[in-house]
Amino acid sequence: MQENYVLTDNPLDLNKIRSTLIRLEETIIFGLIERAQFSHNPRIYERGAFEELTKLGFTGSWLEWFLKETETFHAKARRYTSPDEYPFTPIDALPKPIIPPLQYKPILYQNTVNVNPSILSFYTRSIVPRISRQATLALAASRRAQGITGDGEYEDDGNYGSAATIDVEVLQAISKRVHYGKFVSESKFQENPAAFIPHIQNPNPTALDKLITKPAVEKALLERLRKKARTYGQDLGPDGEPIIPKDGEGGPMKIDVEGVRELYESYIIPLTKEVEVDYLLQRLNGLTPEEIEELKNRPAKTK
Numbered sequence: 001m002q003e004n005y006v007l008t009d010n011p012l013d014l015n016k017i018r019s020t021l022i023r024l025e026e027t028i029i030f031g032l033i034e035r036a037q038f039s040h041n042p043r044i045y046e047r048g049a050f051e052e053l054t055k056l057g058f059t060g061s062w063l064e065w066f067l068k069e070t071e072t073f074h075a076k077a078r079r080y081t082s083p084d085e086y087p088f089t090p091i092d093a094l095p096k097p098i099i100p101p102l103q104y105k106p107i108l109y110q111n112t113v114n115v116n117p118s119i120l121s122f123y124t125r126s127i128v129p130r131i132s133r134q135a136t137l138a139l140a141a142s143r144r145a146q147g148i149t150g151d152g153e154y155e156d157d158g159n160y161g162s163a164a165t166i167d168v169e170v171l172q173a174i175s176k177r178v179h180y181g182k183f184v185s186e187s188k189f190q191e192n193p194a195a196f197i198p199h200i201q202n203p204n205p206t207a208l209d210k211l212i213t214k215p216a217v218e219k220a221l222l223e224r225l226r227k228k229a230r231t232y233g234q235d236l237g238p239d240g241e242p243i244i245p246k247d248g249e250g251g252p253m254k255i256d257v258e259g260v261r262e263l264y265e266s267y268i269i270p271l272t273k274e275v276e277v278d279y280l281l282q283r284l285n286g287l288t289p290e291e292i293e294e295l296k297n298r299p300a301k302t303k
């Protein structure tokens with residue numbers, strides 16, 4: 001059974017946090033494989049593209065409407081009371097939970113870090129067009145064969161509900177992954193507060209970024225990710241064996257493998273680091289000089 005990480009005994013154990021990050025790779029890759037079945041459908045990301053929504057008084061895009069409706073329901077089930085869950089819809093626009101929140105041990109320091117607007121922006125502008133390209137090209141070929149022409153025809157397959165449902169799932173998984181940076185950061189801070197404090201007091205994001213960056217971990221992650229995307233994205237024939245074309249080259253893939261790697265390299269890792277640094281910059285807010293002094297004098301933990 002998947003354990004609820006924030007309820008475990010030692011939630012700041014960096015190995016445990018990293019195993020959750022690794023587990024989320026599967027969720028994200030499988031979500032992207034699902035999304036790759038459908039064309040780009042750019043209309044669903046444009047504000048005001050559906051007059052039906054405008055008539056309902058909703059001014060956002062079709063996807064933002066899906067997010068709001070889904071998150072409204074999840075908020076009632078107390079999803080956003082968990083320290084690892086962040087809605088894309090502003091929290092004030094969501095209902096209160098109908099059951100009392102679970103009692104979480106206070107693990108994170110109070111903070112206002114939420115990078116969901118950046119996630120929504122890079123996902124809709126860079127990831128969806130790339131991940132859906134194969135489906136868009138296949139649709140174009142089939143429509144051309146039927147004599148249907150016109151640019152828009154190729155990227156719009158009309159599966160607005162299916163595409164947006166998957167987009168919501170992928171966005172939630174990416175958001176959880178990126179905001180886990182707060183736990184990573186708290187863990188690193190607790191390990192050696194004295195190393196971080198001068199760069200928080202005299203705010204130096206570059207120095208903090210250097211302290212939290214682990215190149216070997218990033219390198220291993222990107223290698224693993226390419227292998228996972230290649231393995232999970234294989235198309236298997238009815239006999240369960242990989243489909244190998246006659247020319248002996250690799251068979252068809254359900255996903256753009258390099259696209260998945262680049263998603264992590266260009267967006268997910270940098271944003272996780274941004275969360276880590278922004279969280280650290282708020283880490284001493286509200287502490288007294290004595291409390292800061294006490295933290296500074298705490299000996300670094302050895303691993």
Ligand SMILES: O=C(O)C(=O)C[C@]1(C(=O)O)C=C[C@@H](O)C=C1
Binds near residue numbers: 021184218221268276
């Ligand atoms: O595992 C860590 O130490 C992290 O900070 C997470 C992460 C990542 O996003 O995967 C980010 C920065 C580090 O350079 C390595 C990996």
